[in-house]
Every structure is written in C-alpha cells, then in structure tokens.
Amino acid sequence: MADCIFCKIAQKEIPSSVVYEDENLLCFHDLEPQAPVHVLIIPKKHIASLDAVTQEDAALLGGLLLKTGEIAKLLGLENGYRLVSNCGEDGLQTVRHLHFHLLGKRKMTWPPG
Numbered sequence: 001m002a003d004c005i006f007c008k009i010a011q012k013e014i015p016s017s018v019v020y021e022d023e024n025l026l027c028f029h030d031l032e033p034q035a036p037v038h039v040l041i042i043p044k045k046h047i048a049s050l051d052a053v054t055q056e057d058a059a060l061l062g063g064l065l066l067k068t069g070e071i072a073k074l075l076g077l078e079n080g081y082r083l084v085s086n087c088g089e090d091g092l093q094t095v096r097h098l099h100f101h102l103l104g105k106r107k108m109t110w111p112p113g
C-alpha cells in the first residue's frame with residue numbers, strides 16, 4: 001500500500017534490521033526499543049490492524065503466531081516475553097499496518113500503561 005511505512009520496510013524500500021523473514025512475514029528490530037529485546041513481527045500483506053482481519057487471513061495469522069514462538073527462541077527469550085498488538089485509537093496504534101511487538105529480557109509490568 002502506498003505511503004505505508006511497514007509496506008515499504010517489507011518491500012525493502014526502507015531499511016530495517018531484519019531478524020527473520022519468509023515469503024509471508026518479516027520480523028525486524030523496533031527503532032525505539034522499549035525493552036532490551038523489542039522486535040516487530042508483521043505480515044508482508046498490508047492489513048491495517050486486527051480490526052481489518054478477515055477469514056481469508058486465518059492461515060497467515062496462524063502462521064505468524066506459530067512463528068512467534070520460534071522467533072522468541074531465536075532471540076533467547078527463554079524466561080518469557082510479551083506479545084502486543086496495539087489496535088486503533090484507544091490502543092494507541094501509530095502505524096496502521098498490522099504488527100505485533102515482541103518484547104523481552106526484562107520483567108514486564110501489569111496493567112500496561
């Protein structure tokens with residue numbers, strides 16, 4: 001999608017620090033890490049948010065969640081981690097391309113801010 005920064009990252013028009021990539025998914029380091037490990041996992045397909053997901057995306061998202069556990073292992077998050085997808089205005093989503101924050105290597109707090 002034109003003017004979508006994560007589409008541009010997925011298409012390598014904007015550089016990123018890639019952790020994992022396959023034909024459907026990209027995982028790269030967040031520019032402003034909120035934990036010692038903070039990566040973003042995105043579908044390469046433009047989907048605006050979890051609100052925009054359709055039945056057609058079921059296999060894609062199932063694959064993404066399965067891969068998340070593997071990426072966590074790859075990043076050494078044996079002691080646990082947090083997976084977050086901010087959605088819409090109340091969720092404070094700033095980039096309107098579905099993404100999952102994978103955060104680890106520090107003790108998280110609850111409730112989130």
Ligand code: AMP
Pocket residue numbers: 005014016029030031032033040085086092093094095096
């Ligand atoms: P959210 O606020 O949930 O929409 O998260 C967007 C995230 O994207 C933030 O954590 C930003 O730091 C991150 N971000 C924005 N632009 C880039 C970029 N070019 N490369 C890596 N991370 C980015």
Ligand code: ZN
Pocket residue numbers: 001004005006007008045046047096097
């Ligand atoms: Zn996009």
